Amino acid sequence: MQAVRTDVAVIGGGGAGLRAAMAVAEKDPRLKVTIISKVYPMRSHTVAAEGGAAGVVGAADSQEKHFNDTVSGGDWLCDQDVVQYFVEHAAEEMYQLERWGCPWSRKPNGEINVRRFGGMSEPRTWFAADKTGFHMLHTLFQTSLKHPSISRLDEHFALDLVVDDGRVTGVITYDQRNGYPVLVEAAAVIMATGGAGRVYAQNTNGGIVTGDGMAMAFRAGAALRDMEFVQYHPTGLPGSGILITEGCRGEGGVLLNKDGYRYLQDYGLGPETPLGHPENKHMELGPRDRLSQAFWHEQQAGRVISTPQGDAVHLDLRHLGSAYLHERLPLICELASQYMGIDPAKEPIPVRPTAHYTMGGIETDLTTATPLSGLFAVGECASSGLHGANRLGSNSLAELVVLGKVAGEQAAALALADPVGSSAAIRREAEDRVAGYLSMMGRGTEPPAQIRRELGETMEAGAGIFRTQEGMAATAATIAGLKQRYTQVRVVDTCPVYNTDWATTIELGAMLDVAEAMVISALGREESRGSHQRLDGFGSRDDERFLAHTQAHFQPVGAPKLTYQPVTITTSRPALRAYGAAGAKK
Amino acid sequence: MIQDKLTVRVQRYRPDRDEAPYLQDFEVPWSHDTSVLDALNWIKDNLDPSLTFRWSCRMAICGSCGFMLNGVPKLGCEQFVRDYAPGPLRIEPLENLAVERDLVVDLEPFMASLKAVKPYVITDPQKPLSGPGNLQTPEQMLAYSDFSMCINCMLCYSACPQVALAVDFLGPAAITAAVRYNHDSRDQGEHQRLPVLDTEDGLWSCTFVGECSAVCPKGVDPAAAIQQAKASAALSWVAEFALPYQGNDR
Numbered sequence: 001m002q003a004v005r006t007d008v009a010v011i012g013g014g015g016a017g018l019r020a021a022m023a024v025a026e027k028d029p030r031l032k033v034t035i036i037s038k039v040y041p042m043r044s045h046t047v048a049a050e051g052g053a054a055g056v057v058g059a060a061d062s063q064e065k066h067f068n069d070t071v072s073g074g075d076w077l078c079d080q081d082v083v084q085y086f087v088e089h090a091a092e093e094m095y096q097l098e099r100w101g102c103p104w105s106r107k108p109n110g111e112i113n114v115r116r117f118g119g120m121s122e123p124r125t126w127f128a129a130d131k132t133g134f135h136m137l138h139t140l141f142q143t144s145l146k147h148p149s150i151s152r153l154d155e156h157f158a159l160d161l162v163v164d165d166g167r168v169t170g171v172i173t174y175d176q177r178n179g180y181p182v183l184v185e186a187a188a189v190i191m192a193t194g195g196a197g198r199v200y201a202q203n204t205n206g207g208i209v210t211g212d213g214m215a216m217a218f219r220a221g222a223a224l225r226d227m228e229f230v231q232y233h234p235t236g237l238p239g240s241g242i243l244i245t246e247g248c249r250g251e252g253g254v255l256l257n258k259d260g261y262r263y264l265q266d267y268g269l270g271p272e273t274p275l276g277h278p279e280n281k282h283m284e285l286g287p288r289d290r291l292s293q294a295f296w297h298e299q300q301a302g303r304v305i306s307t308p309q310g311d312a313v314h315l316d317l318r319h320l321g322s323a324y325l326h327e328r329l330p331l332i333c334e335l336a337s338q339y340m341g342i343d344p345a346k347e348p349i350p351v352r353p354t355a356h357y358t359m360g361g362i363e364t365d366l367t368t369a370t371p372l373s374g375l376f377a378v379g380e381c382a383s384s385g386l387h388g389a390n391r392l393g394s395n396s397l398a399e400l401v402v403l404g405k406v407a408g409e410q411a412a413a414l415a416l417a418d419p420v421g422s423s424a425a426i427r428r429e430a431e432d433r434v435a436g437y438l439s440m441m442g443r444g445t446e447p448p449a450q451i452r453r454e455l456g457e458t459m460e461a462g463a464g465i466f467r468t469q470e471g472m473a474a475t476a477a478t479i480a481g482l483k484q485r486y487t488q489v490r491v492v493d494t495c496p497v498y499n500t501d502w503a504t505t506i507e508l509g510a511m512l513d514v515a516e517a518m519v520i521s522a523l524g525r526e527e528s529r530g531s532h533q534r535l536d537g538f539g540s541r542d543d544e545r546f547l548a549h550t551q552a553h554f555q556p557v558g559a560p561k562l563t564y565q566p567v568t569i570t571t572s573r574p575a576l577r578a579y580g581a582a583g584a585k586k
Numbered sequence: 587m588i589q590d591k592l593t594v595r596v597q598r599y600r601p602d603r604d605e606a607p608y609l610q611d612f613e614v615p616w617s618h619d620t621s622v623l624d625a626l627n628w629i630k631d632n633l634d635p636s637l638t639f640r641w642s643c644r645m646a647i648c649g650s651c652g653f654m655l656n657g658v659p660k661l662g663c664e665q666f667v668r669d670y671a672p673g674p675l676r677i678e679p680l681e682n683l684a685v686e687r688d689l690v691v692d693l694e695p696f697m698a699s700l701k702a703v704k705p706y707v708i709t710d711p712q713k714p715l716s717g718p719g720n721l722q723t724p725e726q727m728l729a730y731s732d733f734s735m736c737i738n739c740m741l742c743y744s745a746c747p748q749v750a751l752a753v754d755f756l757g758p759a760a761i762t763a764a765v766r767y768n769h770d771s772r773d774q775g776e777h778q779r780l781p782v783l784d785t786e787d788g789l790w791s792c793t794f795v796g797e798c799s800a801v802c803p804k805g806v807d808p809a810a811a812i813q814q815a816k817a818s819a820a821l822s823w824v825a826e827f828a829l830p831y832q833g834n835d836r
Contacts, residue, residue, distance in 0.1 A: 039640075040693060042738050043648045098719040101707040101770060103727060103734050110721030134647055135734065142705040142763070154697070177686065206642035239619060242645045309619070335645060338664050339619070449631035493636035495600050498687045501635040
């Protein structure tokens with residue numbers, strides 16, 4: 001098998017992976033860094049993030065406020081040492097992106113502009129109109145091209161980590177363009193593969209967001225942590241699930257039920273704020289978990305709007321006017337027009353909660369190190385401890401760069417201090433594992449598309465916004481059956497190049513493992529916290545039993561095993577999470 | 587909802603077996619909100635799993651799913667089958683780019699062109715910043731903001747007659763990336779990009795047909811970027827004669 005030797009291998013070419021690679025290059029240009037990505041980096045799903053990235057600027061705001069918003073927004077499941085580090089470094093990373101050319105939206109005097117975002121007590125979300133992820137990604141990617149020490153393996157599909165005596169020393173990949181496997185040997189590996197939203201039938205995510213990296217680390221022995229916490233974004237388009245940014249509400253958009261009533265005032269988020277005068281942490285600027293839960297209640301009460309693509313509520317932006325909408329929310333105007341045939345200056349946009357983000361992921365500490373020596377993880381694939389039980393919008397784009405830099409520096413330090421040589425035994429083992437994957441081509445009886453469809457449906461049914469023991473158990477049983485069928489999965493395509501039938505089927509295997517970790521973790525958490533809400537007698541938060549991270553451990557046969565880990569509390573003791581008038585009183 | 591069927595005629599090519607590409611017909615059910623990308627995925631999931639094409643975001647921002655639709659370059663995710671009824675809808679790989687397999691084309695030449703134009707902020711070390719970042723007014727942003735909207739979808743390469751004729755032509759999107767940074771008030775790298783652009787094949791192959799701008803799904807107007815780059819290059823010749831070294835040490 002062809003082998004490539006490098007110092008630091010980065011799996012994933014989105015925001016986190018690119019920032020990490022640049023941190024390696026800046027730390028020591030003698031270190032070789034290799035970015036492995038299953039797509040060209042500018043296709044990575046960072047591209048679809050819209051609203052913005054958080055970083056404290058200006059006299060009215062403070063890092064302490066950002067810390068408190070994040071910890072309470074996460075329902076006290078955040079590791080507070082990580083939150084502290086994050087809020088201290090977010091603005092400097094935003095400025096770093098500025099110096100690299102990111103076209104941040106500005107005030108008339110040329111200073112950075114910031115907008116309001118859900119659950120944030122001050123406007124602190126940096127934005128590039130409503131294409132923030134797109135601009136961050138292209139800025140990072142294009143800037144990465146100036147570093148001769150960064151090389152890329154584009155359209156290389158990562159299959160498995162290589163572990164030598166407890167140390168991760170590389171990754172087995174498949175070159176889709178040329179049609180052969182490539183072993184990448186490295187002193188340090190950074191996992192930056194993004195989330196797994198595609199395990200849900202209706203989601204805001206691109207087709208590539210399939211949890212591959214989570215599954216690779218999981219199989220190699222790292223715990224997947226807090227996987228039960230999956231964020232439903234309150235405003236996706238019904239049917240397609242396409243994301244309609246929270247920036248709409250930050251700019252003053254309101255949510256209406258079928259009676260034209262701003263129903264959020266009935267769910268602890270009121271009083272109603274005057275139209276055109278959004279107020280931080282009130283009404284439409286409440287946190288995402290609360291807003292998605294409010295939709296569910298309205299749906300139960302029959303107060304939602306029926307559309308051909310299913311139930312929805314209205315996101316009303318009309319009062320903002322056409323000129324302002326085109327300046328601040330141009331992509332939303334395009335999407336509403338293309339996909340719904342709607343001009344948001346004239347008609348409200350139908351929206352509904354849609355699976356969006358995995359708060360959980362590969363367990364890491366403050367330094368992005370995983371429990372596996374030699375492996376770091378960053379971005380949505382990781383559970384850094386930043387987001388707790390519910391992520392605040394605009395914290396994840398900032399996390400990519402704040403912790404991406406940390407991951408690069410840590411991996412570089414390890415590569416300098418403790419390089420590894422190649423091992424003949426490892427190469428032989430890698431050959432065997434590749435042979436196993438390649439043997440899937442042209443075999444099997446179970447159509448993968450059917451398994452994928454059933455997986456998405458059962459996750460929505462049993463691991464959605466509200467959960468019961470019965471529903472989750474049924475989903476777990478369904479997934480166990482799907483995994484069984486997957487052992488006979490059918491790959492029709494036998495072509496060695498661009499075999500997307502084969503690659504998406506391997507992705508499906510990852511999705512099954514990740515989805516199972518989600519539902520088993522959810523079954524274990526007998527309380528309601530953040531995005532994990534139960535209807536079966538565990539309706540409140542239980543800090544006695546569950547102020548703890550869930551760790552799911554991969555088992556070669558059967559469902560993952562769970563253990564629990566304490567949450568790091570530094571200054572903020574768990575308290576009542578309040579928004580609207582109740583939050584303002586505090 | 588009553589579903590109609592439409593013939594989708596897709597170009598197929600498997601490099602290890604086929605001597606030449608050919609067209610294959612599939613009957614695809616569709617409704618009002620079926621995108622062309624949905625139709626391709628329906629074929630892959632239900633009729634032929636070996637059908638090969640790139641896609642991801644399905645919201646016209648990742649740039650993966652450019653195809654020729656009835657001979658016109660478009661993004662599959664933002665075009666709807668309803669607009670091609672009663673069919674047939676012909677889907678072929680983007681023109682002017684080598685076909686790797688089915689609808690997958692070779693992006694490597696573009697990736698090399700993009701890298702060649704130094705698409706990043708180049709600063710003058712003699713002019714350090716006074717604060718953590720630059721000031722840039724909305725008016726200064728206007729000078730480059732449209733050019734920063736390029737999603738690298740390659741539709742412009744497919745539309746441009748010169749991409750096919752002049753092999754080393756940098757092409758619309760790569761030149762646009764250069765101009766995007768040249769026009770950014772934070773950048774002082776124009777003189778470093780000029781030698782890459784100002785060659786017969788780099789910039790001057792463009793005959794200003796303007797098709798690149800006509801097909802751009804993001805309103806970037808690469809034709810304008812190329813005209814501006816030509817003007818700057820011409821100006822630099824004048825400056826070269828009138829003011830050798832433009833007052834700089836070189």
